[in-house]
Amino acid sequence: MNKIFRNVFVVLLAFSIIACSKVPITGRKQLKLLPDSMMKEMGQTNYAAFLKENPAVSPPTRQSVEVTTVGTRISQAVEKYLKDNGMSKKIEGYKWEFNVVDSKEVNAWCMPGGKVVVYTGILPLTKDNAGLAVVMGHEIAHAIADHGNERMSQELAVQAAGIGLSVYMQQNPKQTNDIFMSAFGVGSQLGMLAYSRQHELEADKLGLVFMSMAGYNPERAVSFWQEMAKAGGNKPPELLSTHPSDDRRIAQIQAYLPEAKKYYVVNTGN
Numbered sequence: 048m049n050k051i052f053r054n055v056f057v058v059l060l061a062f063s064i065i066a067c068s069k070v071p072i073t074g075r076k077q078l079k080l081l082p083d084s085m086m087k088e089m090g091q092t093n094y095a096a097f098l099k100e101n102p103a104v105s106p107p108t109r110q111s112v113e114v115t116t117v118g119t120r121i122s123q124a125v126e127k128y129l130k131d132n133g134m135s136k137k138i139e140g141y142k143w144e145f146n147v148v149d150s151k152e153v154n155a156w157c158m159p160g161g162k163v164v165v166y167t168g169i170l171p172l173t174k175d176n177a178g179l180a181v182v183m184g185h186e187i188a189h190a191i192a193d194h195g196n197e198r199m200s201q202e203l204a205v206q207a208a209g210i211g212l213s214v215y216m217q218q219n220p221k222q223t224n225d226i227f228m229s230a231f232g233v234g235s236q237l238g239m240l241a242y243s244r245q246h247e248l249e250a251d252k253l254g255l256v257f258m259s260m261a262g263y264n265p266e267r268a269v270s271f272w273q274e275m276a277k278a279g280g281n282k283p284p285e286l287l288s289t290h291p292s293d294d295r296r297i298a299q300i301q302a303y304l305p306e307a308k309k310y311y312v313v314n315t316g317n
């Protein structure tokens with residue numbers, strides 16, 4: 048991990064101009080202080096380390112095949128959309144991976160670089176491929192919208208106040224990595240850096256579009272979130288949030304459905 052920060056040090060020195068970019072589809076302007084290359088490298092390193100400690104389900108099960116199928120469909124649709132709209136750079140160097148980890152934890156996440164984990168604990172709630180597409184579309188949306196970079200930038204700006212971002216990261220590689228992990232809802236620091244309400248609602252919107260483009264009816268998101276609301280305390284850590292409230296989330300999804308359906312391609316396969 049130290050090597051990453053040393054490499055990044057030089058980049059950051061040249062990176063003194065604050066990066067301002069736009070989120071695809073919503074067009075929201077965002078502030079990112081960290082180079083995308085660093086986020087992807089951290090995604091790759093932490094993904095490998097996570098899978099070493101939490102081995103993926105193997106040999107492939109029906110469920111892991113479904114996760115790979117749905118994930119591949121969504122990632123291909125997202126790549127096509129970004130390419131068609133001149134935003135391929137967003138996913139430059141992405142090497143998509145979809146793994147299922149056997150765990151009671153009701154969780155799923157996607158790290159930069161396209162590194163996805165779905166826990167078996169969430170599968171009774173997703174039920175079918177379209178339900179899986181709701182969750183995976185949402186998680187992939189967090190990655191494509193660079194929410195992790197925004198969250199880390201905010202947290203690091205506080206931690207590194209006075210000494211500068213690059214110096215802080217060089218001197219505190221472990222803390223920097225902990226901030227990365229918690230920004231993606233991995234590990235035990237639940238909610239420490241939980242995505243903001245704005246990020247959650249944005250990931251819901253993008254997720255609806257992504258699942259639609261991949262051929263899954265976005266209406267499935269309404270029934271999924273209604274069931275999640277009923278499940279109450281049993282919400283996935285990443286999706287666990289006191290805000291947005293279930294009602295508000297479902298209301299926004301319903302309001303956004305007509306827009307999302309413009310992207311809907313009827314899926315004749317699986």
Ligand SMILES: [Zn+2]
Nearest residue numbers: 247250285286
């Ligand atoms: Zn989320």
